[in-house]
Amino acid sequence: MDTTEPKSGRKLIANGILWNSVQLLVNQSFAFIIKLVLAKLLFPEQFGLIGMAAIFTGFVQILNDLGVGAALVQRKNEDLSESHYHTAFWAGVIWTTGLFLIMFLVVAPFAAYFYHQPQLKTIIPVLSLGILFSSVNMVHKAQLTKSMNFKKLAFIDNVTNIMSxxxxxxxAYAGFGVWALVFNTVSTVIFAMPFYFKATGWLPRFEWSNSAFNDVFGFGIYTTGSNILNYLYNNIDYLLIGKLLGASVLGIYTLAFVLTDTFRSRIMAVINNVMYPIYGLKQNDTSLLKRYYLKVVQLNCVVVFPIMLFFIILGMPFITNIFGAKWVGAVVPLRILAGSVMLHILVSGNTALLRGVGRPGLEMKLQLVKAAIFLPTLALGINYAGIEGAAWAILFNKLVVVVVAQYSFSLIPDFSLTLSDFLGCLKTPLIASLTASAISVALYYLHLNYIICAVALFVAYFLTLRFLMKDEFKSYFKGILNKAA
Known part of the structure; x- marks a missing residue:
């Protein structure tokens, strides 16, 4: 078998990364500004209130399409008919309507009782409007993703995020407080609806096929199960901290988590959104999949490592100067969580790979193993050391995730990824990280302004990368620029 990477594949990947990067830049700029303004205007307990609501709405959000959107992307074109799309649309509408009613009538009152916060009775139903309307966008988004039309996806996402x-x-400046963040979360979904209809030109018909539903639901149920386990795995800390330590402590922890995990999750999304359909298209060429996967890990590490190093080395002056002394309690958790993100990014493409090769069942089993280890360690960490203990528990469990992910590769037929292969793709970003850290720490202990130390960190990091990956950098950016032109 010829495993040479096709030019068309390189162009699709370059195009996808370009437009997803544009989307990331705009989204994260606005998201960061909003979080910055709210953190200045709100107190930790108010920030924690949103964190409490988000635990419940976020959990239901992962159920909103039953994994059907992922199934539509993974299926080959010849295995899909128009009935699959129409059936998926109406299944989503019916399902999310039911979810919204459950959120309004059951979850909101329960959350208010659980946390002793009456405001959640109003906040959660309003946040849940995003769940209700998200099903309308599901099929359109799947169609654009499947066709690798990331330019339109980026345009829609950026315009709606700017508006919201x-x-x-x-x-926020007018004094609406937490409702500014609530509005921003809900409005992006609603604003996007007309853009998606215009981008695809697809309109749903009153058409239902039981065979089409069973076809995509059979794949989607495993994907949804994995998403549920993954969400619980990544958010049980919010639930326990909010319940055991209160809204103010949860607010401090939320800030630390948002600053670190936002970069990790969005940067992973850029690459995984591109690679998921590619993995599906190339699922029979395991040698090519291996090269793609290692490049994904390397690229994610190259981008994420310097940001996390900044938080670890310069977290104290950053928090106190930007957010104020009231948030100083977030510094230690911020540093620990930044380390956990650096571990997590090492397996950044694992989920997309397993789904792309049609192994969502394996993904769900691995999530069960990780959850069984994570829950007791998190409970112990919170009980003995509060939010710092929670952060250390997350760091330990990200190490477990790396080990479990490495093991999962041996369960994919003909997919041989050795530890040597894995470490080989990490060599360059690790050398750059050590070099940049040494320079930044030295400058910081010389009492230079933290902004100067930060600039030195990033400059040293990328100069080292350029020296070690000179030819690869040229080839990569040439491909991006040619595609953009």
Whole structure:
């Protein structure tokens, strides 16, 4: 078998990374500004209130399409008919309507009782409007993703986030407080609806096929199961901290988590959104999949490592100067969680790979193993050391995730990924990280301004990368620029 990477594949990947990167830049800029303004205007306990609501709405959000959207992307074109799309649309509408009613009538009152916060009775139903309307966008988004039309996806996402972000900022300055963040979360989904209809030109018909539903639901049920386990795995800390330690402590922890995990999750999304359909298209060529996967890990590490190093080395002056002394309790958790993100990014493409090769069942089993280890260690950490203990528990469990992910490769037929292969792709970002850290720490202990130390960190990091990956950098950026032109 010829495993040479096709030019068309390289162009699709370059195009996808380009437009997903544009999407990331705009989204994270506005998201960061909004979080910055709210953190200045709100107190930790108010920030924690949103964190409490987000635990419940986020959990239901992962159920909103039953994994059907992922199934539509993974299926080959010849295995899909129009009935699959129409059936998926109406299944999503019926399902999310039921979820919204459950959130309004059951979950909101329960959350208010569980946390002793009456405001959650109002906040959660309003946040849940995003769940209700998200099903309308599901099929359109799957169609654009499947066709690798990331330019349109980036345009829709950026325009709606800019619209929502600007209005949310005005609301924040006008004194709406937590409702500015609530509005921003809900409005992006609603604003996106007409853009998706225009981008695809697809309109749903009153058509239902039981065979089409069973076809995509059979794949989607495993994907949804994995998403549920993954969500519980990544958010049980919010639930326990909010319940055991209160809204104010949860607010401090939330800030630390948002600053670190936002970069990790969004950067992973950029690459995984591109690679998931590619993995599906190339699922029979395991040698090519291996090269793609290692490049994904390397690229994610190259981007994420310097950001996390900044938080670890310069977290104290960053928090106190940007957010104020009231948030100083977030510094230690921020540093620990930044380390956990650096571990997590090492397996950044694992989920997309397993789904792309049609192994969602294996993914769900691995999530069960990770959850069984994580829950007791998290409970012990919170009980003995509060939010710092929670952060250390997360760091330990990210190490477990790396080991479990490495083991999972041996369960994919003909997919041989050795530890040597894995470490080989990490060599360059690790050398750059050590070099940049040494320079930044030295400057910081010389009492230079933390902004100067930060600039030195990033400059040293990318200069080292350029020296070690000179030819690869040229080839990569040439491909991106040619595609953009």
């Amino acid at each position: 972000g600007l209005i949310a900022l005005v609301m």
